[in-house]
Amino acid sequence: MKAITLMVVACAVIAIVLFTAGCTQPAGQPTSSNVTLQKSSVSLVYMNPGQMPQLLATGQVDGYMAWQPFVSIADVSKIGTVVSYSQDLPPKQVWEDHSCDSLVARNDIVSAHPDMTNALSAVFVEATNYTRNNPDRAAEISADWLFGSSNLTYGNVTINSVDVEKASIPTIKFTNDPSDQWITSNDRFIGALKEIGFISGTLSNVTPNASHAMLYNFVPYNTANGMLATKTIVSPTTAPAKISIGYLLSDHDAPLFVAVKNWKYFLDNYGFALKPKVDTAGKVEQAELIVNNQKVADVQLVKGDGGPQLMTLLGSNTIDFAVAGTPPTIAAVDKGTPIKILFPVHTEGSGLVVTSKSSAKDWNSFIAWINERSASGKPVKIAVAPKGSIQDVQLEYALEQSGVAVTEAK
Amino acid sequence: MQLTIDNLTKEFTTDAGEHIVALSDINLEIRDSEFICLLGPSGCGKTTLLRIIGGLDQPSSGQVILDNQVITRPNPRMAMIFQEYSLYPWRNVLDNTAFGLELNGMSREERYAVAKRYLDLVGLTEFSQSFPYELSGGMRQRVAVVRALAVEPAVLLMDEPFGALDAQTRNKLQHDLVDIWEKTKKTILFVTHSVDEAVFLADRIVVLSPRPGRICENIPIEQPRPRDRTSVEFAQVRRHVLDLISLK
């Protein structure tokens, strides 16, 4: 008898607890009764851009912020509407010329082989110039390298990768100049990374000027410019037998693709090139660094899955150079990885797209739409590149400036 | 051929710490071409004794001497036939029969010729390409016997070789074995717990008592061969042996 009573009481207690829990609102969920007291909010979900177009088209997210060519994929396929490119995000002009991918190098390689580093830098500089001045050709090369110039299918929509690249390349600013705005944007990124706790080492307590000394080595860039101005490239006397350059799957790294695919142009006009060992279509893995018409070293081109992975490869001496984003580079330097940024390979070139079904066409209508959705209890959900990335930092900053709260989707 | 077992004892300690005396003071003289049956109930140590004679196990004290050579490991002049798992299932009958010859380095042609001769002896020539799994139990044991004969040992050690066969096959094989023995004049040491089998086969029955195994009887069987299982004389000998055993 006693046992049964005990069980009944226990069940009752459990039932009451569950009932109460069920009736309690989880914190942060707007209900129709209290939305007018709260700010509008947006829910962010972090992931790699690869799946973003699918998720947008299936309505699982309402928009996404990613690097190219994912912005143009949405644009060309009409899965989404471009709200803003990264350099145009508010506050006005803050993000102009913002940093993105740069050429990063291991300190030991640079100090052991300065001439080779300078020559390689010269190759990059001219390749970047060419990319900027010949966007159509750069688009074709990027489409070939990344997609074999084939079609991309997103459900019922099929688009051609060359069309995507032709739309994407013009939105990226291909320059190697470490301008003041570029440096300031990096300072901002350091601040943001510190805030989320990604930086806790050597970069966390220094003045901006001190951090510049730790992050940048512009000597190869300046030397390369000098050599190019006088049209005299110093032939490297020493070089490793093989150098490895890591890169990412984005047309942000177009100058590298252009340097390799258009090697004849650079060889004819400058006597240097990154000549592929085998002239195939698609991406190239093995090439040769040629300076003043002499082969200097074998070059291995390594496709990376992301900035952090490239940093690990640099840190374990598996690769020597990388074309990678600045936030992971900053985080790696903070941890003590012996690398430095030589110069940017491009600036700008990311963007925010939303579903074509929304009323948003630019930033202001975007915010209006966010407010509307928040008010009706269905906050907008945006996919964004992983936490701490440029895209994430910019988007959150811009939203904050526009008075929108950010929640992270669990 | 002179095989002597001299003062042989075998004892050991089990995992549980028990001290077991398996064999105690075994003394035995075996003459050339004798057919000896080691008879006793299960667990009396007769298999242990056979294994020690064959060199697969070591005695605790005492010796096995074959023609002035002390036996401590397997010897090419002695061949053993087991009750089960005797043949190699992945080899056909011919390759099984030629196994011992193959180990000795005989060429394939030669050893196949020898093997075929012996298979003829037991009428299994047409099965030379068959595999053990295709043969009956009796046929397999016949192959085991000729495999042993093929290496021309002086002594055949047989551990209840027909124990897993049905009565009819068993009787037939006993008959065949006597035939082979008469033709080849090998010395045979045959372990069994069947009185009938021992009486049918042996020149001499050596009876072992249950643990610790001691020789308690040494019974010569003088009946001429082939012996008729149904005859009165056979029954008498059988009765005699049983009496002697049950007195212990």
Place this chain on the structure above:
Amino acid sequence: MRWYLKIISPVLLLVAWEIAAIAVNNEFILPRVGSVFVVLLQPTKDILGSGSLLDNAIISLTRVVSGFLLGIVVAIPIGIGMGRVRWINDMVDPVIELIRPIPPIAWIPLALAWFKIGLASILFIIFIGSFFPVLLNTIDGVRRVNRTWIETAYMYGAKELQLLVKVIIPAAAPTIWTGIRVGFGIAWMSVVAAEMLPGTTSGLGYLIMYSYNFGQVQVIIAGMIVIGIIGLGIDIFLKEVERRKFRWQGLER
């Protein structure tokens, strides 16, 4: 009659897939059977500049077979040693048991650090996947060789090497073969993991990951189907070899 039955479930699966795809009506969540088959039926067509299904399948297969053969060549002798010699087993076993539970994927960072970018690191991952099943089965097969078979050989004067070659290995062969079947299955599963290593630019695993990077779902599924079919095909082949060469297993006497 039996082969009818074996066809039924894949066909049912395809039908169910198509019905579900039509119901969901969303090519991203579940592409229609047709769109995946368009990819499958053009096995020689280049995909995203990364080679055709056929080319990549051959490359993956070559890698897996190489890594797997390496695994066998190392695992079987060690297994025989551990199965036959007690002290070898006692010495080596703790290390084996420690390493065995670690999945091939977890070895990727170390593989990169030790073997750098290239074929060697891929082969290493596949080697790790194949090694343990073959090793464990070899040890087991060798240990369980019937004592009578061994004693028979000793009685006929076999030396240790002869015993090994003429008795132990043939007797343990069926169990070792099972280890080989299982090991190959795991090695083939490791191919996607192995081809995730940076610097890889070919192979079915690579093709799947690359398509994933650009959201080409129908290629991903087509790649998965090809992996499944090849895995099945090889297992059928290995089973058939087992059936023929080890028919004698029916009898253990």
